[in-house]
Amino acid sequence: MKNKILIVEDEVNILELIKFNLEKNGYDVYGVHDGNLAQEAILKERPSLVILDLMLPNKDGLTILREIRETKEIKNTPVIILTARETEFDKVLGLDFGADDYLTKPFSIKELIARIKAILRRLKEVETESDNIIKLDDMEVYQDAFKVYKRGELLNLTLKEYELLLLLVKNKGKVLNRNYLLDTIWGYDYIGETRTVDVHIRHLRQKIEEDDTNPVYIETVRGVGYRFKDQR
Numbered sequence: 001m002k003n004k005i006l007i008v009e010d011e012v013n014i015l016e017l018i019k020f021n022l023e024k025n026g027y028d029v030y031g032v033h034d035g036n037l038a039q040e041a042i043l044k045e046r047p048s049l050v051i052l053d054l055m056l057p058n059k060d061g062l063t064i065l066r067e068i069r070e071t072k073e074i075k076n077t078p079v080i081i082l083t084a085r086e087t088e089f090d091k092v093l094g095l096d097f098g099a100d101d102y103l104t105k106p107f108s109i110k111e112l113i114a115r116i117k118a119i120l121r122r123l124k125e126v127e128t129e130s131d132n133i134i135k136l137d138d139m140e141v142y143q144d145a146f147k148v149y150k151r152g153e154l155l156n157l158t159l160k161e162y163e164l165l166l167l168l169v170k171n172k173g174k175v176l177n178r179n180y181l182l183d184t185i186w187g188y189d190y191i192g193e194t195r196t197v198d199v200h201i202r203h204l205r206q207k208i209e210e211d212d213t214n215p216v217y218i219e220t221v222r223g224v225g226y227r228f229k230d231q232r
């Protein structure tokens, strides 16, 4: 899907120039000329990013930016501020208005596009990262990365311990029996016993539990298997 960008700029020539170049770069672009129309347009179009000029008729850019940050549905929308003069730029920089970036006119379109790409890339990284992290009470399990952190510290888990933990965590609250764990982690053709599972659970507990003789995360369900308990 194309990223949608809203430009709030009263100078028609600049607006058209930005619009033309952004469309050429594959963005869906909308423009408004009047400060009073900005908020409404952002709520309606839900752009991935807003390019906001400071000097606008009826409502100035900083007021618009403040309103964006105070409006629940759109408060996280990235905003690039356009300023006309260095002095204005300094003023904006000196105050924390919550803009994601600033450009002083005249700016190069190439520079603007580079800034837009950087912001959207960062946004995407944050999104995919949070998709891949399972957050527990005091642990974070990074899927794909084979990493588990406990209170910010990386745990030294073997691959099997990691796989076992991930499987239990993904089935939080459910009892998984030993044979299922053995088959899933070690494979059907693995010649071993369910005792293998017990040994790995013991090692895992030593690494993740405060007191492995009194585990709070991995519960033993006698005669069946194990269950990961939700701490939240």
Ligand code: CA
Binding pocket: 009, 010, 011, 053, 054, 055, 056
């Ligand atoms: Ca202006």
